[in-house]
Amino acid sequence: MSGNEIVTDVVIIGAGPVGLFAVFELGLVDLKCHVIDILDRPGGQCAELYPEKPIYDIPAFPEISGQGLTDNLMKQIQPFGAEFHFNQMVTNCEKLEDGSFRVTTDADEVFLTKVIVVAAGGGSFQPKRPPVEDVEQYENKSVFYAVRKMDDFRDQDLVIVGGGDSALDWTLNLEPLARSLTLVHRRDQFRGHADSVNKMRALVEEGKINFITGQLGRLEGENGQLTEVYLKTAGGELGVPATRLLPFFGLTMKLGPVADWGLDLHENALIKVDTERFETSVPGIFAIGDINWYPGKLKLILSGFHEGALMSQAAKRIVHPDEKIVFQYTTSSSKLQKKLGVA
Amino acid sequence: MRIFVTDQDGTEHELEALEGWRVMEVIRDWGLNIKAECGGSCACATCHVFVDPEWQDKLNPPTDEEEDMLDSVADYEANSRLSCQILMSEELDGLRVTLADSARQEEAA
Numbered sequence: 001m002s003g004n005e006i007v008t009d010v011v012i013i014g015a016g017p018v019g020l021f022a023v024f025e026l027g028l029v030d031l032k033c034h035v036i037d038i039l040d041r042p043g044g045q046c047a048e049l050y051p052e053k054p055i056y057d058i059p060a061f062p063e064i065s066g067q068g069l070t071d072n073l074m075k076q077i078q079p080f081g082a083e084f085h086f087n088q089m090v091t092n093c094e095k096l097e098d099g100s101f102r103v104t105t106d107a108d109e110v111f112l113t114k115v116i117v118v119a120a121g122g123g124s125f126q127p128k129r130p131p132v133e134d135v136e137q138y139e140n141k142s143v144f145y146a147v148r149k150m151d152d153f154r155d156q157d158l159v160i161v162g163g164g165d166s167a168l169d170w171t172l173n174l175e176p177l178a179r180s181l182t183l184v185h186r187r188d189q190f191r192g193h194a195d196s197v198n199k200m201r202a203l204v205e206e207g208k209i210n211f212i213t214g215q216l217g218r219l220e221g222e223n224g225q226l227t228e229v230y231l232k233t234a235g236g237e238l239g240v241p242a243t244r245l246l247p248f249f250g251l252t253m254k255l256g257p258v259a260d261w262g263l264d265l266h267e268n269a270l271i272k273v274d275t276e277r278f279e280t281s282v283p284g285i286f287a288i289g290d291i292n293w294y295p296g297k298l299k300l301i302l303s304g305f306h307e308g309a310l311m312s313q314a315a316k317r318i319v320h321p322d323e324k325i326v327f328q329y330t331t332s333s334s335k336l337q338k339k340l341g342v343a
Numbered sequence: 344m345r346i347f348v349t350d351q352d353g354t355e356h357e358l359e360a361l362e363g364w365r366v367m368e369v370i371r372d373w374g375l376n377i378k379a380e381c382g383g384s385c386a387c388a389t390c391h392v393f394v395d396p397e398w399q400d401k402l403n404p405p406t407d408e409e410e411d412m413l414d415s416v417a418d419y420e421a422n423s424r425l426s427c428q429i430l431m432s433e434e435l436d437g438l439r440v441t442l443a444d445s446a447r448q449e450e451a452a
Contacts, residue, residue, distance in 0.1 A: 049386040122380050130417035131444055163414040186419050191411040215419060250415035252389060253380055269448065299382070 004110065008034045009319045011103050011113040012082075013090050013258070016044020018289030018304030019119035020073040025312035026117075027080030028336055031319055034111060036085045038124040043070035045121055045290075048251065059302060069301075079341045085109060089124050091257045099284060115315045118271060118280070118287040119304070122253035130161070130216050130247045141224035143245045147174070155179045157241045159229045161216055162248030163187070168196040170246060175209055182210040182240050184231055214238065216247065261285075266293035277314035278307045284318055286311045344436035348392075350375050351442050360431045366392070366440065367427035378448050383427040388412045390426045391446045395439035402429060416445045 010026055012019045015037035023033045041047055046055075046066030054063045064072070088107035093116065095101055103111040127145035129135060135143060147153070147170055158178040160167050163185040169192075171183050183200065188211075190197045203209045214233035221227040229242040255269060264272040264281035270293035271280050279286050288311055289304035297303070316325055330336045337343030344362070348370055349355045360369045367390040370377045381387035385408050394402065399422055405413065409428045413419060426440065 045381070049381050050384055053384055053386065128415065128417055128445070132417075186414065187410075189410075191414055216417070247417065249417045250388070252378075252387070 005102075005112045006034060006083075006109065007112045008032055009113065010034070010115045010117060010315060011036065011090075011101075011111050012117045012119055013037075014044060014119035014121055014289070014291075015039070015042040015084060015086070016119060016121050016289065017046055017069055017073055017301050018121070018308060019044070019117070020070070020077055021305050022117055022119055022288060022308040022311065023077040023080055023082040024073075025309045026315060027077065027082075028330075028339060029312055029316040029325065030339075031115070031312070031315060033080070033082040034085060034113070035082055036088060036090055036105060036109075038087070038089045038126075040086050042074055042084065043067065045253075046070050048125060055301070057300065057302065079339060089256060093261050093285075095282070095284075101284065114284065114319045116285045117308075117311065117315070118258060118285065118291055119289045119308075120255075120258065121290045123255040123258075123291070124253065125251040126254050126256070127247075128249040128252050130249060132216050132219055134219065138219060138221065138224050138226055138245070142221065142226035142243060143219075143247070145247065147246070150174065150177060153177055153244055156244040158182070158244045158246065159184060159240055159242040160246045160248070161185070163190045163192065164248060164250065165192040165196065166248040167246075168192040168200055170248075171200055171209065172196060172203075175203055178244075180210075180241070181208075182212060182242070184212050184214055184216070186213070186215055188213050210240075212238065212240070219245070255291075258291075263287075270297075273307075276310065278311040279314060286315065344431065344433065346431070346435070347437070347439045348373075348375060349439075349441040351444055351447055360436075360438075362431055362433070364431045365427050366429040366431060366438070367425070369431065370426060370442070375442065376448055377426070377442060377446050379427065379446075385409055385412055385425060385428055388415045388425060389446055391416045391418070391443040392424055392426045392440040393420055393443060394422045394424050394429075395441075396422060398435075398438050398440075401434060401438075416443065418443055418445050 009031040010033045012035045015035050051067040088105040091106050092104040100114045153174050154177045157180045159182045161184045175181050204211045214231040217230040217232040229240050231238045266272050271287040273287050273292045275294050288307040290299045334343050344360050346358050346360045358373045367379050378389035380389045
């Protein structure tokens with residue numbers, strides 16, 4: 001034990017709209033929250049998949065963007081001082097003898113908490129893996145889905161695949177380091193920033209990098225070390241020397257380690273809860289929002305808000321079993337208004 | 344009206360479709376293996392299908408937005424489309440598509 005554990009009432013997994021609003025409802029009943037998310041900012045799907053797209057079914061907002069909704073929620077929960085832990089994924093959850101939980105993340109943060117709220121939406125965002133045979137055996141050795149240390153690419157024959165900003169940015173940043181760099185995309189059109197596209201094309205003109213229109217076909221190498229990448233192109237198969245490969249096909253969601261916590265699942269993908277407390281099959285672990293399932297479930301943000309409100313009442317009883325819960329309205333209760341910083 | 348959908352295991356299913364429904368919604372409603380994680384807002388590419396070449400020209404061409412999302416399917420082919428961007432109409436009665444591997448729901452753990 002490091003002795004650096006963070007002790008809290010509630011750990012919320014997922015900083016999407018439902019996780020954020022749970023901070024509000026839990027705050028009204030005096031529970032302190034820590035929120036963990038694999039992304040680098042709040043908003044979940046709203047921020048990652050459709051920040052600019054309008055949402056039309058949030059009560060009292062005829063139209064609001066994913067980013068707007070996130071910003072408003074962050075403002076709404078500001079009085080409750082929740083602490084955020086971004087860029088990390090919860091990996092382990094251990095039930096302790098006193099009924100509380102020890103939660104560990106892949107960034108080695110440890111939380112001691114009485115209640116866990118899983119608000120992880122479709123799961124954690126993880127890179128899309130290209131459908132190339134044996135790609136797993138190269139992963140984290142010579143195939144990477146992100147650049148953690150630029151030096152790993154120094155003097156390497158690098159192949160980057162993709163047409164968005166990640167592919168373009170890393171092409172521009174790694175070109176000076178790599179021995180050779182080949183950018184591969186399915187079409188000669190890029191959705192990244194125009195400025196990056198222009199810079200990339202200039203490097204091609206100068207002969208500093210190669211650009212090939214095509215797709216990943218197969219990999220060659222041994223013991224996880226890549227030697228060549230074969231591409232499918234209009235002119236047939238094309239081999240490119242490669243000691244490093246960076247495929248950038250964006251992110252998709254996976255249930256991830258939560259699947260191994262022993263919670264009852266629905267069709268192996270969603271967490272079963274009751275509709276009074278939104279508690280899972282393990283007392284003290286709740287699931288709200290898109291990740292849960294119960295008869296009649298609708299994957300709507302507004303359903304997740306309702307689930308968070310009811311969950312908070314149940315969580316309160318676990319954390320403060322001796323306190324009587326008085327149901328109050330924010331419009332009339334001076335106690336609640338004090339918590340919100342408006343009285 | 345009907346559509347014919349071949350799943351990732353190669354089995355063909357004949358599905359009843361309704362005018363105005365997105366092909367993604369028809370496939371999802373019949374319970375075939377489709378992730379469609381963004382719910383039809385052309386933001387994720389996990390409803391990826393291959394359109395039978397005979398039907399390709401009968402569809403509206405993909406918008407720039409759909410083309411951009413198609414960049415994020417790793418198993419792209421010339422007949423790749425996002426099924427959330429294909430709206431059912433009389434002209435598409437009998438449409439044939441094949442579900443891409445990249446449209447799969449996460450495998451059971």
